[in-house]
Amino acid sequence: MRNIKMTVQYDGSRYLGWQRLGDSDKTIQGKIEMVLSAMTGENIEVIGSGRTDAGVHAIKQVANFRTQSRMPLEAMLDYCYRYLPEDILIPDMQEVDERFHSRYNAKAKKYLYRIWNDKFHNPFYRKYTCHIPDCLDIDLMRAAARYLVGEHDYTSFTSLKSKKKSKVKKVYSIDIEMKDKMIDILFYGNGFLYNMVRIMTGTLIEVGLGKISLIPWKVY
Known part of the structure; x- marks a missing residue:
């Protein structure tokens, strides 16, 4: 199982915040999970370092997800760039230790x-x-x-x-x-x-x- 750390940037103007909502697809987490799940063929859960409220933007939000996929990181970045909305961008991915957790490891x-x-x-x-x-x-x-x-x-x-x-x-x-x-x-x-x-x-x-x-x- 691979653990992938991501940097996420987004314009939150038209979203209800970071956290996935069961009855809406207007969240940052929900949009990213939908693209990553389609990319890997798995049910991907994205862990964010924190939750942002409706209308809040992010320059360097850290998140991570786990996957069995062997797709190269560069290919993952290209896929996300192609299929995510223009107001959500993942400019960087790194493979990290399996114990890394975006929320629990956040220091500030x-x-x-x-x-x-x-x-x-x-x-x-x-x-x-x-x-x-x-x-x-x-x-x-x-x-x-x-x-x-x-x-x-x-x-x-x-x-x-x-x-x-x-x-x-x-x-x-x-x-x-x-x-x-x-x-x-x-x-x-x-x-x-x-x-x-x-x-x-x-x-x-x-x-x-x-x-x-x-x-x-x-x-x-």
Whole structure:
């Protein structure tokens, strides 16, 4: 049995997220599994390093699958390039140790949130940025971001309802950079809860707009 590690890139605009859904074919995992299963003649299960929500894109999502097929990796890449939709790309495959597991072996994750901060939206970035017409105070946002860095219980920053799953995560850094009218917020941590990045970004935006005061702030 071969264990194949993949790098996956995708534009998530028209998909319901990464995770396969039983009643829909509009997921990244589902599309890739369908192509790989047709390629190998097997029932392929793709394991992703994490789940992305609806509309989220990926530059370097890591995944793996197991197969009995002896097809060369280059031929697999060519097959996937030919049959996957244009908004999903697998640019790299490697054969790895059978114990490798994309999710369990993931050490850290990065999420980039982009904001177009101008009165008018940019038609070329509209699918890949959040448009905020009012001026954001970047210094205030950076100050607020420092409170969110560290190991905390992020219950207040997730839509996850489960009481069994731990809400404790470790955020290593939150870097906020602005170039011209584009603001990039890069989150780096050992993992993120459901909607955690979106909610933290929304909170930072509220601070930047002066709608939330920095004092008192405390994350336990």
